[in-house]
Amino acid sequence: MRQILYHVPEYDETLIYQAVEKAFTQLDILSDLTPDMKVLLKPNLVMAKKPDVPVTTHPLIVKSVARWLQEHGITNIVIGESSGGPFTAEHMKTVYHTCGMYEAEPYARLNMDFGFQSVNAPDGFVNHSFNIINAIAEADYIINLPKLKTHAMTGYSGGIKNLFGSVPGLQKPQLHYRFPDIEDFSNMLLELSLVVKPQITLIDAIDAMEGNGPTGGTSHPLHMILASQDMYTQDYFAATLMGLEPEEIVMLRQAKERNLIHMESMELIGDTIPDNLTAFQKPDTKNLDFSSKVPKFLQKPFAAVLSRVLKSYPKLEPEKCVGCGKCAESCPVQIITIKNRKANFKRKGCISCFCCQEMCPMKAISVKKAI
Ligand code: SF4
Ligand code: SF4
Structure with a gap:
C-alpha cells in the first residue's frame, strides 16, 4: 500500500x-x-x-x-x-x-x-x-x-x-x-x-x-x-x-x-526520507516505567507488588498549579481533589493513565517513580 x-x-x-x-x-x-x-x-x-x-x-x-x-x-x-x-x-x-x-x-x-x-x-x-x-x-x-x-x-x-x-x-x-x-x-x-x-x-x-x-x-x-x-x-x-x-x-x-x-x-x-532525522525524546513515563521489562508470566502473580514498585505516578508541581480542576475532571478513578486552589493527588487507586497530565493546561504535573 x-x-x-x-x-x-x-x-x-x-x-x-x-x-x-x-x-x-x-x-x-x-x-x-x-x-x-x-x-x-x-x-x-x-x-x-x-x-x-x-x-x-x-x-x-x-x-x-x-x-x-x-x-x-x-x-x-x-x-x-x-x-x-x-x-x-x-x-x-x-x-x-x-x-x-x-x-x-x-x-x-x-x-x-x-x-x-x-x-x-x-x-x-x-x-x-x-x-x-x-x-x-x-x-x-x-x-x-x-x-x-x-x-x-x-x-x-x-x-x-x-x-x-x-x-x-x-x-x-x-x-x-x-x-x-x-x-x-x-x-x-x-x-x-x-x-x-x-x-x-x-x-x-x-x-x-x-x-x-x-x-x-x-x-x-x-x-x-x-x-x-x-x-x-x-x-x-x-x-x-x-x-x-x-x-x-x-x-x-x-x-x-x-x-x-x-x-x-x-x-x-x-520525497525521500531525510538522512538527518534525530530521535524523539520519550515521555518521562516511558523513561521511568520499567514494568514492561518484567517477563509477562511474572507480571500477573506479582501485579500488586510490581505496580507499587515499578510504575510511575503523577507528581504536582504546586507553584505551577492554578487550581482549575481540569485534572480532577479527567481522572477516571476520581482521586484528585482541589483544595485551596491546588490539586491534591491520592496515590491509592491511581491507574497511571496520565489523563491528568494530558489535560493540565499549566504543565503542572510531572512524573515520578513509585520508589
Ligand atoms: S489541571 Fe493542572 S493547573 Fe489545573 S488544577 Fe490540575 S494540576 Fe492544577
Ligand atoms: S494518572 Fe490517571 S488515575 Fe492517576 S491521578 Fe492521573 S488521571 Fe487519575
Missing part, C-alpha cells in the same frame, strides 16, 4: 495546499468520493491550545484539505472531534476558536451536533460496541488528521490514537477506568479504529511533539506530511521516523499481531 511523504518546511498555506493536492492525487481519493457524500475531517483537538504549539492539528492542514475537497466538487464537509473535557457547545466553541479551526470555515462546517450513538463492533471483538459522536458515526467518508506526537500513556500518538476523539467527552476517562492495563487499553484503541475505519489518514508532522505528549511536550519538527489509506502501516512507519522502536508501542505490536501492518509491501511515494 502507498505511503506518501512530502517535505513541507513550515506552516505556509500555499506549500501545505500543494502537498495535500499531490498526496490526494497520488492516492486517487476522488475515485472513492461522490458529490453527495458527507465527508468528516477528524483533527486532533485534544485541548484548547493555539496552533503555534504542537498540541493540535494545525488549522492550515484542516483548511487545505477542506479547500481541496470543495474545489473537487465535495461540498458537505464537517470538522468533527470530541476533545478532552465535556462534549458541549460551550467547551467545543472555545476549543475551535483557540485551535484556529474557524480558519477552515469558508470550506467546511464545524460540528455543532453534540449527540452520540452506539455503534456495534464486529463479532469477536472484546468491545461489543462503542459510543461514537454522531458527526463521525454518520459520515460517509472520514479523513483522519492527526498530529504526530509521543504520548505519556501509549508512547506514540498518530492515526490510531487520534480516533479516541470519536468517543464523546468524559466517556473517554470511563474507558481508561475500564481498561487500566496498557495491553487492554491498546486493544480497545485498535478495535475502536477498526469500527471508525477512516478512509484516509494525513498526519501533520510539520511540527511534531516529543517528550511529555500529548500536551506537555516540546516541539520536534519533522517538516513533513504523511498520507495513506493504510493507517496501521503508516503509524508503524511514522514511529520509525521518530526514532521509536515501534514494537515497544503496545498498540503497534498488537496491530502487527492482527496482521494489520505491512511494512514489507509498503511503497514510499513523494
Whole structure:
C-alpha cells in the first residue's frame, strides 16, 4: 500500500495546499468520493491550545484539505472531534476558536451536533460496541488528521490514537477506568479504529511533539506530511521516523499481531526520507516505567507488588498549579481533589493513565517513580 511523504518546511498555506493536492492525487481519493457524500475531517483537538504549539492539528492542514475537497466538487464537509473535557457547545466553541479551526470555515462546517450513538463492533471483538459522536458515526467518508506526537500513556500518538476523539467527552476517562492495563487499553484503541475505519489518514508532522505528549511536550519538527489509506502501516512507519522502536508501542505490536501492518509491501511515494532525522525524546513515563521489562508470566502473580514498585505516578508541581480542576475532571478513578486552589493527588487507586497530565493546561504535573 502507498505511503506518501512530502517535505513541507513550515506552516505556509500555499506549500501545505500543494502537498495535500499531490498526496490526494497520488492516492486517487476522488475515485472513492461522490458529490453527495458527507465527508468528516477528524483533527486532533485534544485541548484548547493555539496552533503555534504542537498540541493540535494545525488549522492550515484542516483548511487545505477542506479547500481541496470543495474545489473537487465535495461540498458537505464537517470538522468533527470530541476533545478532552465535556462534549458541549460551550467547551467545543472555545476549543475551535483557540485551535484556529474557524480558519477552515469558508470550506467546511464545524460540528455543532453534540449527540452520540452506539455503534456495534464486529463479532469477536472484546468491545461489543462503542459510543461514537454522531458527526463521525454518520459520515460517509472520514479523513483522519492527526498530529504526530509521543504520548505519556501509549508512547506514540498518530492515526490510531487520534480516533479516541470519536468517543464523546468524559466517556473517554470511563474507558481508561475500564481498561487500566496498557495491553487492554491498546486493544480497545485498535478495535475502536477498526469500527471508525477512516478512509484516509494525513498526519501533520510539520511540527511534531516529543517528550511529555500529548500536551506537555516540546516541539520536534519533522517538516513533513504523511498520507495513506493504510493507517496501521503508516503509524508503524511514522514511529520509525521518530526514532521509536515501534514494537515497544503496545498498540503497534498488537496491530502487527492482527496482521494489520505491512511494512514489507509498503511503497514510499513523494520525497525521500531525510538522512538527518534525530530521535524523539520519550515521555518521562516511558523513561521511568520499567514494568514492561518484567517477563509477562511474572507480571500477573506479582501485579500488586510490581505496580507499587515499578510504575510511575503523577507528581504536582504546586507553584505551577492554578487550581482549575481540569485534572480532577479527567481522572477516571476520581482521586484528585482541589483544595485551596491546588490539586491534591491520592496515590491509592491511581491507574497511571496520565489523563491528568494530558489535560493540565499549566504543565503542572510531572512524573515520578513509585520508589
Ligand atoms: S494540576 Fe493542572 S489541571 Fe490540575 S488544577 Fe492544577 S493547573 Fe489545573
Ligand atoms: S491521578 Fe492521573 S494518572 Fe492517576 S488515575 Fe487519575 S488521571 Fe490517571
